[in-house]
Amino acid sequence: MKHLPKHLRPRWRYVAIGIETWPDASVGRRAFQRALWYAAGNLIGDAGSADADLTLLDFRHEDGVGEAVVKVRHGHVDEARAVIACVSEVDDRPVGIHVRGISGTVRACEERYMGRAGDSSTQRDVAFQGAERPAVVRGDAYDVRVESGYVGAAAFDIE
Structure with missing residues (x-):
């Protein structure tokens, strides 16, 4: 099967997210992805959620501090930011989430916004x-x- 020409391939944006929880809370990758999908379905509906295609690429969380990279379709960044803002708990544990930045490549996203999960506790x-x-x-x-x-x-x- 042939690849699509470059002008027909989907374009993506990568959203860097900072995560804060209570120190004893453990948040897993699957639970966080599920919370994102649930918030997207509630906010923008099933069709909008499928079109935005929020996918968790990178996730780290320990000692109450974490970070993640979410892949989003190019035209749906504003919707993705709203969905991310709607996530207030993961597995019945309260979480604080903020968008650190948005980038056009995974590499630029990691270099600019990741690795700053906070000072050591x-x-x-x-x-x-x-x-x-x-x-x-x-x-x-x-x-x-x-x-x-x-x-x-x-x-x-x-x-």
């Missing part, structure tokens, strides 16, 4: 709500462990 005890509690510190963000799970805090919230 450290475990330490902090004074929060009048008690000493364990916390995961990433830059100026603190994820403080309380009885019901984690609470996000900033430096001025810590005593």
Whole structure:
């Protein structure tokens, strides 16, 4: 079978995504892809979702911080950004997602936007709500462990 001429081949854009979760949450590649497809189906419908063809190419997540590359058809970048913004949880675990950038090639996407998953996290005890509690510190963000799970805090919230 012959290849299509270059002017008839589909063109793609690559969206770099930053992912944040609570430190104890584990998010898998399949679960993230499923959440993307589910959000696309709900927002732009089955036909629009199939046309945009959001496909997860690269995915990494550990210690509450991750990143991903999503392949999208050329004319559907705005729809893809909206779909990505609609993903608020993966496997019933809350996630924060932001688009780092969009590129025309996978290589440019990885060079410009990937590898900046964040500073390394450290475990330490902090004074929060009048008690000493364990916390995961990433830059100026603190994820403080309380009885019901984690609470996000900033430096001025810590005593």
